[in-house]
Amino acid sequence: MELSEGRKKVVVFDYGFGNVRSAERALARAGADVEITRDFDTAMNADGLLVPGVGAFAACMRGLKEARGDWIIGRRLSGGRPVMGICVGMQILFARGIEHGVETEGLDEWPGAVEPLQAAVVPHMGWNTVDAPADSRLFAGLAPDARFYFVHSYAVQDWSLEVHNPALSAPRVTWSTHGKPFVAAVENGALWGTQFHPEKSGDAGAQLLTNWIGTL
Template sequence: MTAPSVVVLDYGSGNLRSAVRAVERAGARVTLTDDFDAALAADGLLVPGVGAYESCMRGLRAIKGDRIIGRRLAGGRPVLGICVGMQILFARGVEHGVETDGCDEWPGTVERLQAPVVPHMGWNTVEAAPGSQLFAGVEDERFYFVHSYGVREWELVTNDRTAAPLVTWAEHGGDRFVAAVENGPLWATQFHPEKSGDAGAALLHNWVRTLT
């Protein structure tokens, strides 16, 4: 059986080479590119992200990455966001008083964590959503986080016609924030699975095997 194809979207942000290697080890054929058509055609799209929300959105829009994400999701094609690559999927981000529009795939605001020590840097457990495919087999493991901002309230309202997203939470310094989301073809993690050892490798394998 042919391995699924994954594009790691190159828009000038993220630990691109480590992400490529990690997804390759998870069993995919991986291409690092900013090509619009290639990103649309791949079995899976991984959207990385490191740094400021505003600069990530500027880089994403420069390669029409927001349109790529929207087009893929409209066709039910899988997308995985990581770290700021998850944050930009929400409606807006607020950093240092600057509000930036995101991709608006989910309502909600990315804001500074309300914890005594920021950034949240290091290993942490998560409260995996019941029935999670992403965390299957690694529900009780620790994952590696590096961030000062996050989504502290989940705002999406569902109805009887749509399946409720699976939202995984984590806590730092008494402040709860969204650690991962599984919502149809759109999945995302606030932590870095590519830096999370065996648990992160298993999580990426869980995603890749949904692409076949």
């Protein structure tokens, strides 16, 4: 794929789970050259890799492994190459997912478990605000009351990763609340993720994707 001058190339990883066309359109509007593919070399060499995800944690993990996505993500991160997960595409970056009492291993890039939401109404479907750190790059330029679109029944509700090396930046963790607080987004070196769908989140989501592309 030939790049337009000055535009970053982003691959939307197509492993069978996720609305890849919506992600492609949103990233293109945000200023990226976008390709939907599971081709190994293309995914490895892109400026940014976006991992979508819709459905069950276990099924997404199976599909990702069948497409060698787990290996691609690991190799990219070992070289400091940016990766961003969306919805279940973020959830699978954690150590494990627990659905209907069944535990499935995730990619273990972050510690923690994806567990059922503790709320009166599940799924959490619709618009909600988030509580982002003041120094967040992902949410830069967005109003504190900006709203994002969520569709999920599971989330990470405890964050346990601490950084004790002063030479390393601590992860920036953004929270939202549905019943109880849950992790809505993470910025951790080259690895970022959102529980909500920026591609469905209107102007706020477009600004967020523009912010990510600007870091590539």
